[in-house]
Amino acid sequence: MTSKTSPTKYSISDLSKEFDITTRSIRFYEDQGLLSPSRKGQTRIYNQRDKVRLKLILRGKRLGFSLAETGRLFELYDVDKTSAKQLNSIMELINNKKSDLTQQLDDINAVLIELNDLEDNCQETLRTLESK
């Protein structure tokens, strides 16, 4: 199997260009504990895992997650290393997030409907203006 893998090493500016964010942001995410690139000397080296994380961070942002919340979610992926006692509180957190998101789904659908109405409204107004 000759699996063509994408380059697994990125500089900070590689990522900043690819995701269209500043290097300042990327370093800040590291500062907040969401990324931990390796180093070559002083210089940060990002791998595929870092890149995926960055993508998840940005998606979280689009959903209104704070960086801290996204950090929590990252931790959840290490469930194996967690005690049974904590598992229940983790699942509670998951369920909270799920109901948040379900609420958001409803919200979005409602707003989309309204926006479509508004658009129709605009178009009709345009037509009546043109026919004068």
Add this chain to the structure above:
Amino acid sequence: MTSKTSPTKYSISDLSKEFDITTRSIRFYEDQGLLSPSRKGQTRIYNQRDKVRLKLILRGKRLGFSLAETGRLFELYDVDKTSAKQLNSIMELINNKKSDLTQQLDDINAVLIELNDLEDNCQETLRTLESK
């Protein structure tokens, strides 16, 4: 027709209790031009329209809208009073919002799937822990 209408006058604390926010927030929204209750003397009196607006503000927040953005959306409802020239820019704004929200829908569905996976994961880990 005896239409039973809900009381159409609210105090600031009525609304703060109903929506579980502080009066500070409500006054702040007014300060930002999103609400404009009438006054009896000094005291703010809110009507049904104000209440609806407040609900919309909070829904906007859940969707990650800034107060300014929500304000823009409020203005959109006065389309009638707008010139044909502005209508196109309004529709552009609407379409931007629509694509934002569509993106969010995708994001949410993705995260919901992941959260469900995580939950399964947790439950399985719990089971294996219990069977030891």
Add this chain to the structure above:
DNA sequence: AGCAACCTTTACGTTAACGTAAACTTCCTA
């Protein structure tokens, strides 16, 4: 050697959306 393009750390500045406190008025009631 020089300098341009990167990278780094450190640190102060900025914006949105309130929190919090002070000082005051108005109304109700024990």
Add this chain to the structure above:
DNA sequence: TAGGAAGTTTACGTTAACGTAAAGGTTGCT
């Protein structure tokens, strides 16, 4: 009539998520 509850304005404080310098190291031309 004294107090308490709810309202008001004014204004400074706070947090998250960066922006924006400043000052300096490292690499690679030319």
